[in-house]
Amino acid sequence: MSKKWLSIIGIGEDGIEGLSLMARSLLDQAHIIIGGERHLSILSPNDTREKIIWKSSFQDSIAEIVQRRGESICILASGDPMCYGVGATILKHITIAEVSILPSLSAFSLACSRLGWSFTEVECLSLCGRPAYLLQSYIYPGAKLLILSEGKNTPRIVAEILRKRGYGDSKFTVLERMGGIHERILTGTAASWNETDIAALNTIAVECIADGETVTLSIFPGLPDDAFHHDGQLTKREVRAVTLSSLAPLPGELLWDIGAGCGSISIEWMRSNFKCRAIAVEQNSTRLNYIADNAAALGTPNLQIIAGKAREVIPDLPTPDAIFIGGGVTASGLFDVCWNALRPGGRMVANVVTLEGEQTLFQWYEKVGGNFTRISIQRAEPIGKFLGWKGMSQVTQWVGYKNSKFKIQD
Known part of the structure; x- marks a missing residue:
């Protein structure tokens, strides 16, 4: 552990209270805390340690962490840092021998538990910082999709893509702030989706159902x-x-x-x-x-x-x-x-x-x-x-x- 100067801790909607003893210990020992505004806001107002908010250029923040190699640093992240999270990016620049990673439950795991879905039977993707049209190649009859939203407008964008592809009948579920006291689950279909009052932190679940005579494109070579x-x-x-x-x-x-x-x-x-x-x-x-x-x-x-x-x-x-x-x-x-x-x-x-x-x-x-x-x-x-x-x-x-x-x- 003497070589592990950087810890990455996944936090759920239940905040610090939901952390394990090991995670609490690493957080308490750190001299520098890094995270988004939402993550840093859960710390005590009396906490006088140095705190760094992620820069708009994420790579600039990574470069700063690398420059401060050896200092006692803790990164607070959402859910599982290795599931479309900061952990995978950090490890491209810093070896695992220097890092302790303590995940919380990912949004995907939480969504499966709410819906009764088997995690091994779903397609998972993230639209955080990624083009929404990535979704197109995941759509096929019977597919179960779990999608990490970039924000409150992502459900509307996803529903529109499904409608245009002829999958308006698809069952559509938005899960907000899972694991916290403000958790909420909204359901409908892609065709009827018109919710606008949605939390920025949300995950979308889709059961893909083709409309009538919709032609589905195969993933195998030789498209029409x-x-x-x-x-x-x-x-x-x-x-x-x-x-x-x-x-x-x-x-x-x-x-x-x-x-x-x-x-x-x-x-x-x-x-x-x-x-x-x-x-x-x-x-x-x-x-x-x-x-x-x-x-x-x-x-x-x-x-x-x-x-x-x-x-x-x-x-x-x-x-x-x-x-x-x-x-x-x-x-x-x-x-x-x-x-x-x-x-x-x-x-x-x-x-x-x-x-x-x-x-x-x-x-x-x-x-x-x-x-x-x-x-x-x-x-x-x-x-x-x-x-x-x-x-x-x-x-x-x-x-x-x-x-x-x-x-x-x-």
């Missing part, structure tokens, strides 16, 4: 083409599914989507797991707007969108685990720059429909190997009163795996 706004520059559904299979996303990995078009590949990459990250590079201004709209509508608002020519912006991008090139394959030097940037063990996938594109891919193959696949898709379409097969443009796909630190010389 009409799920995206586009100008025709779109990797078609069947080819997209094959391409995502070749890219083989894993949680936490980063994709570069070069010549992103409407962003369909990077968006479906991110939808595969909430930890997946992607950067969409596109120079067409209209398509940049499509990417942003599609990312918000399909639950991946954190997709990073970069405007510009690939060769000009790539040097400033973080190292990718996978790269997809859907446009600009024949651009001079593009392959060399991308391949050298790819991490060892990463993979690169490119799709082309022209002979010139195939020639370029074969040149890449001669440099680093890989494999080719030709994708041929036919869709049934009306021919007068009948149906007939109409072939889509054949796609040649090249997949390369970077198995060493080999670099291509310019």
